[in-house]
Amino acid sequence: MAEADLRPPAGTQRCPAGHLPPFIRPLNRRLDQLRDRLPARLQGWLPSIPPATPRNLWLLLALLVATQSCSVFYTSQSANISVLALMIWGGALICIEDQLEDLLPRPGIIGLITGTVLLIWVLARTAIILHWDGMIFALAPLAGLALTLLCLPLTHLSRFRDPLLCLMLLPAFALLMRVLPEEPLSLITAQGAGFWLSILGLDVVVNGRSVSLPGGGVQVLAECNGLDMMAQILCVGLIFMLAFRIRSLPSRLLLFAAAPVIGLICNTLRIALLSAVAGMGQGKGTPLFTFFHDDTGSLVFSGVAVFAYGVLYMNLLERELPPLESGADTASQP
Known part of the structure; x- marks a missing residue:
């Protein structure tokens, strides 16, 4: 019987130091030392800080935008609506999970400018929401559209159709609450x-x-x-x-x-x-x-x-x- 491979999974191996910013390298060396002290089966639970590739930077931006949106819901809306917003952002992530491995951000110049301006406006608008404001439900799909424009050219926006439809559930929910x-x-x-x-x-x-x-x-x-x-x-x-x-x-x-x-x-x-x-x-x-x-x-x-x-x-x-x-x-x- 062949010996079991106890090396960490590919996604948790040490990142090449040459592709990391200087202030990240000492942190990864500390993580490497700590990982070496762990049992082989637990080493995969402590991944290194990934390199600053366009894909990783876009994923970090998407995480920050989603976190900011959910935090605004938490501070200004009821717990039920806050949980709903968290589930919808999580659903949008599930919808693009199978595309993350080969995701390569390559926005066009028009999409880059439009997405940047739209995202800055969305973040500025959410920052002033302190109570029930119907606009908060429309800002989530607009933020998703901005992230899409910053990732793909205009001719490939259909690739993120499902996550955008998922985020559209927030304004649909607000409309349902007011119409029925x-x-x-x-x-x-x-x-x-x-x-x-x-x-x-x-x-x-x-x-x-x-x-x-x-x-x-x-x-x-x-x-x-x-x-x-x-x-x-x-x-x-x-x-x-x-x-x-x-x-x-x-x-x-x-x-x-x-x-x-x-x-x-x-x-x-x-x-x-x-x-x-x-x-x-x-x-x-x-x-x-x-x-x-x-x-x-x-x-x-x-x-x-x-x-x-x-x-x-x-x-x-x-x-x-x-x-x-x-x-x-x-x-x-x-």
Whole structure:
């Protein structure tokens, strides 16, 4: 049997010193010394600082732009919207992951000038956003367009079509939040919460927006009707479809229909829990109610909704994958 190769992976080998800026070389020497002290299996976890090639500099610029955008969302928007922005930027990265190895930035002169000016304006505009500002949702795709212009000539912009479509989900989300009427959804949410409480055998009364128990209750307002959670799951579904395509039309239609339904179900469960907590005398202002009412507890239910949707998506995706051939399996065995 041949001896196992315990050398670090190719992507983590030491970078040639001649291609690195002078101030980086001492840092890489320190990393090399530290890596040599680690077990062979752990050396790959400590890569060297890569050389300042056009590809690496563009990736660094893209990382800084995405980080700045997400930080502005975090400081000016709610936690749900901040997580959505993080997922959308992550989805854009997933959409170009298979192109990173052979990525070679070569912008044209027009694209270089336009992309630079556009990116400077986007960064300057995001720096003054301190509260709810609809413009923040349009700045993310504009930043993505600027990065694309700084990477590829105008005739090759279609290569980044999927990540740009992914970033367009942010303004689509903002438009959805403003166009859809909130009252019907609030009434449906109240009825759904009452349904879950009635299954538990509790004496629940639903009157319009109000969900009441003998010890207290809640009122479903626009901020609590789950529209943001439903749009969040729908955006996650669109990201999945751009990154991991499903060919079957019935499966795609099912996933589009399931996204808002899963979001609605998870939010009605949250409202039912809030109603039960209020019914136990732990109403507004108490730590337990505040946790599940404010952004932190809402993220728990958002995570459950994303997990449930992900399970459904992966099951439908696996149906389209060809079965593994037994001959290929036996050939791969030593």
